[in-house]
Amino acid sequence: MNFITTFKDVLIEALKEHKKMIIILYAVFIILFIGSWLFVSDSASSTFQNIQNMSAATPSPVVSDLSPLDLFIHNGVGGFIYYLGSIFFAIPAIVQVIYNGLNLGAVGPVLEAVHAGGGLQYIIYLIPHGIFEITGTILQSAAGILLFKFIWVFLKNIAIKDNGKRLSVRQSFEKNKKVLIQSVAIIIFATILMAIAAPIEAYFSVPFSDWIFGL
Template sequence: METLIKFKDLTVESLKNHKKLIIGLYVLFIICFIGGWILSADVVNSALNSTVPSNGTQLNSEINALDLFIHNEAGGILTYVASLFFAIPAVVMIIFNGANLGAAGALFNSLMPHGGLRYVIYLIPHGIFEITATVIQSAAGILLFLFILGFVRSAISKDTDGVSQAFDKNKKVLIHSIILMIFSTILLLIAAPIEAYFSVPFSDFIMNLL
């Protein structure tokens, strides 16, 4: 119980201390999502110009929660580790995921009646957790790079007495980075079953009401 309380306190502290970074990455994701949708619309329409959209097209509900979690978590861990290289992969992941999801929206909008609206409704239940996890993973990756950068700077500084002191000066950033990665994993654990078993029926239910 004490461990859970300490983890909760560290999570709140990590989110508060780096909220500007997290909000900034969220804004970048939203811009890329909207941009991906708008810029892909003409391309998708041109590609499907000679094709009659099928009214029977459906969002895929034949997905497994465990496979979804493993796929998303593996991508997050890879991005986290790769962010050691100047944090570039962390930013690229946000841009790619935002643009890719936006492009998918444009595709569904062309293939299905009210497909764009259906797609957004489908994204909402699990996206609240999954997209937030993606943003936090990127933030964690950036913090990992900042820890390495701060550690190296401290280690070569004349004001620091050895590697141990250099680590002590920067370990808080590393702790926040690891805590945010753990928190993102929890969010992905929540998102996976929602996406696998709830999001499609939910979007169908809402669309039937409209």
């Protein structure tokens, strides 16, 4: 089998095997997104009440001046750093989901306060690239958790007796390498999704939201 076929098989197996974890991460993101939106909504409405009166002079509440490379570096490379940092008890992986859910959810009501209909336009703006970017973010976190799981079990098998004996470094690696391989496959796939999302966000999402909102 060539690399692409092998990678596809490993990825599909990993996604199936860790489906529950990925769904839970998605659920946490969605709950935090909605909760952040509702929490910020009331305060944003009162804070930006005067700005709302000027909304006619604001052509679009969603503006993106970043290049695809800038966006990829921020989301793809930044996510990879979170992935590597997850060797520390998977904390960065969990923080990544929490931060993105809260941060993205808080933007909508602020834009709604600044520009009438801005919240709806923000959702429309998110959809084209968010399908890839948010999925990529969730998978980056899942990969980070698996990376920590591999390191934890790998070291545990060396330090603690397994069936009456401690495993050597090589034995422990052979026993647990599947989790590491799955983690690498998922982070590669997540990075590919981020690479797809970057040009969509840079060149398509804003015009698309302007066009839909203008119908």
